[in-house]
Amino acid sequence: xxxxxxxxxxxxxxxxxxxxxxxxxxxxxxxxxxxxxxxxxxxxxxxxxxxxxxxxxxxxxxxxxxxxxxxxxxxxxxxxxxxxxxxxxxxxxxxxxxxxxxxxxxxxxxxxxxxxxxxxxxxxxxxxxxxxxxxxxxxxxxxxxxxxxxxxxxxxxxxxxxxxxxxxxxxxxxxxxxxxxxxxxxxxxxxxxxxxxxx
Amino acid sequence: xxxxxxxxxxxxxxxxxxxxxxxxxxxxxxxxxxxxxxxxxxxxxxxxxxxxxxxxxxxxxxxxxxxxxxxxxxxxxxxxxxxxxxxxxxxxxxxxxxxxxxxxxxxxxxxxxxxxxxxxxxxxxxxxxxxxxxxxxxxxxxxxxxxx
Numbered sequence: 001x002x003x004x005x006x007x008x009x010x011x012x013x014x015x016x017x018x019x020x021x022x023x024x025x026x027x028x029x030x031x032x033x034x035x036x037x038x039x040x041x042x043x044x045x046x047x048x049x050x051x052x053x054x055x056x057x058x059x060x061x062x063x064x065x066x067x068x069x070x071x072x073x074x075x076x077x078x079x080x081x082x083x084x085x086x087x088x089x090x091x092x093x094x095x096x097x098x099x100x101x102x103x104x105x106x107x108x109x110x111x112x113x114x115x116x117x118x119x120x121x122x123x124x125x126x127x128x129x130x131x132x133x134x135x136x137x138x139x140x141x142x143x144x145x146x147x148x149x150x151x152x153x154x155x156x157x158x159x160x161x162x163x164x165x166x167x168x169x170x171x172x173x174x175x176x177x178x179x180x181x182x183x184x185x186x187x188x189x190x191x192x193x194x195x196x197x198x199x
Numbered sequence: 200x201x202x203x204x205x206x207x208x209x210x211x212x213x214x215x216x217x218x219x220x221x222x223x224x225x226x227x228x229x230x231x232x233x234x235x236x237x238x239x240x241x242x243x244x245x246x247x248x249x250x251x252x253x254x255x256x257x258x259x260x261x262x263x264x265x266x267x268x269x270x271x272x273x274x275x276x277x278x279x280x281x282x283x284x285x286x287x288x289x290x291x292x293x294x295x296x297x298x299x300x301x302x303x304x305x306x307x308x309x310x311x312x313x314x315x316x317x318x319x320x321x322x323x324x325x326x327x328x329x330x331x332x333x334x335x336x337x338x339x340x341x342x343x344x345x346x347x
Contacts, residue, residue: 023346026334031313037338043331050341059332060346080342082280083311086266088230091274091315125250127228129272169272173295199228199270 021079022058027071029054032090041065091199092119095179096154098192101138101146103153106189113154116196117161127199128163130154132172135191136184144174154194225252226290227271231278235262253287260284261308274315275301275325282347283308288328292317299324306330307347314338 021027026041028050038051046062056071058064077084094116097106105113120126132151134143151170159165175191182188229238229251236247239258245251247267253259261267261283268278273292279285284306291300299321303310310327318325318338325336329345 021344023344024329024331025342025344026332027342029340029342031340035339037314037318037340039337039341040335042333042335059329061331065332076342079344080280080309080311082261082266083278083283083309083342084280086231086233086268086278086280087311087313088268088270088276088278090276090313091270125228125230127225127270171295177294197274199230199274 021056021071021075022060022064024059025056026050026059027054027056027076027080028052029076088199089123091197092116092123093198094119094196096194096196097189098150098194100135100187100189100192103146103149105153106192113157116154116198117158117163119198120158120163120196121161123198126163126167128158128168129195129197129199130158130168130170131195131197132170133177133179133191133193133195134175135186135188136175136178136182137187138175140174144172147172147174150192150194154196158196223254225272226255226287226292227253227269227275229253229267230270230276231266231268233266234264234281236260236265236267236279237262255287255290257287258284259287271301271315273299273301273317275317276311276313276315277303278311280309280311283310285310294320301325302328304328305343305345307345310343311340312336312343313340 030036030053036053041048041057041059044062046065048057048065048068054071055068057068094112096109096112130151132147134147151172155168155170178191180188180190229247232247237244237260238247261279261281263281265281270276286304288304289300289302291298299317301317314336318336322337327334327343
C-alpha cells in the first residue's frame with residue numbers, strides 16, 4: 001500500500017513538472033539590475049500577489065489564483081523565448097546640470113553631454129526626450145522660460161553633433177518637478193537640469 | 200423662426216472646426232522586430248518596421264515566426280512572442296500635469312513587460328488586461344501568457 005502511494009506521488013510530481021507552465025500564466029522575473037518588483041493578478045474577485053523572483057500563478061481561473069508557485073527558470077526561458085529575445089534595449093538617461101539662472105552647462109556636466117551625444121548617435125532608430133527643469137528661485141514664468149531655453153540648448157548641441165532634429169522631443173517643467181525637494185525661493189543646483197533620455 | 204445655421208457656419212469657419220483635433224502624438228516606437236509582425240492603426244495594417252511609431256488604440260500582432268518589441272515614451276518596454284495580439288488601449292503620460300494611465304489588452308499570446316516611469320510614478324496606473332484575467336503592474340519585469 002505504501003509503495004503504491006509513493007508511486008502515485010511520484011507520478012503526480014512528474015505530471016506537474018513535466019507538462020510545462022499553465023496555458024494562462026503570469027511570472028515575475030528579476031529585472032536587468034537584479035531587482036524584483038511586484039504584480040497583482042486578478043480574476044473574478046480573486047487576487048494573487050507575485051513579489052518574489054520566479055513567483056508564478058496559473059491565471060486560468062479565480063480558484064487557481066490561490067496557488068502561487070515558483071517557476072523553473074529554464075522552463076520560463078524556454079516558453080517565453082520569443083518575447084525575451086525581442087526585449088528592446090534599456091533607455092539611457094543622462095542628467096545635465098546648469099549654472100544658476102543660465103543656459104550655461106555646469107562644467108562638470110560636459111562629459112555627460114558628450115556621452116549623451118555618443119549614445120544618441122550609437123542607438124539605431126533612437127527617439128530622444130529632452131526635458132528641461134529649473135530650481136525654485138525666481139518667478140514661475142521665468143523658470144518655465146529658463147527650463148525651455150536649457151532644453152533647447154541641449155537639443156541644439158545634439159543637432160549640431162548630427163542627431164536628426166525630428167527624433168528629439170522637448171518638454172519643460174519649470175520648477176514643478178524637482179529632483180531634490182527644496183523650499184520655494186531656495187537655490188538647489190541639483191534641480192537646475194536637463195534630462196536626456198535616449199530610447 | 201429663422202434658421203441659425205448660416206450664422207453657425209460663419210462662426211465655425213471663423214474659429215475652425217472644433218472636431219479637428221491636432222495630430223495624435225506617437226506613444227512609442229518599434230525597437231525590435233523579426234519574422235512577421237503587424238501594426239494596425241485605424242483601418243490601416245502595415246508590416247511593423249524598426250523605428251515605426253505606434254499610437255493609442257493601435258493593434259500589434261505577430262505571426263507564427265514573429266517577435267516584436269516597443270519602447271514607450273515613459274520608458275516602459277513591451278515585447279511580444281510569436282502568435283500574439285495586443286491593443287495599446289490607453290496611454291497617458293503627462294508628468295507636468297501628474298496624469299498617468301497605461302492599459303494594454305493582450306488578446307492572446309506571450310508578452311514581456313519591463314515597466315518604466317508610469318508604474319514608478321503612479322503604481323496603480325498600469326495594467327495588462329486579458330480576456331480572462333488582469334495584471335496590475337506595480338513594476339518591474341514580468342511575463343504574461345494568455346491562451347488563444
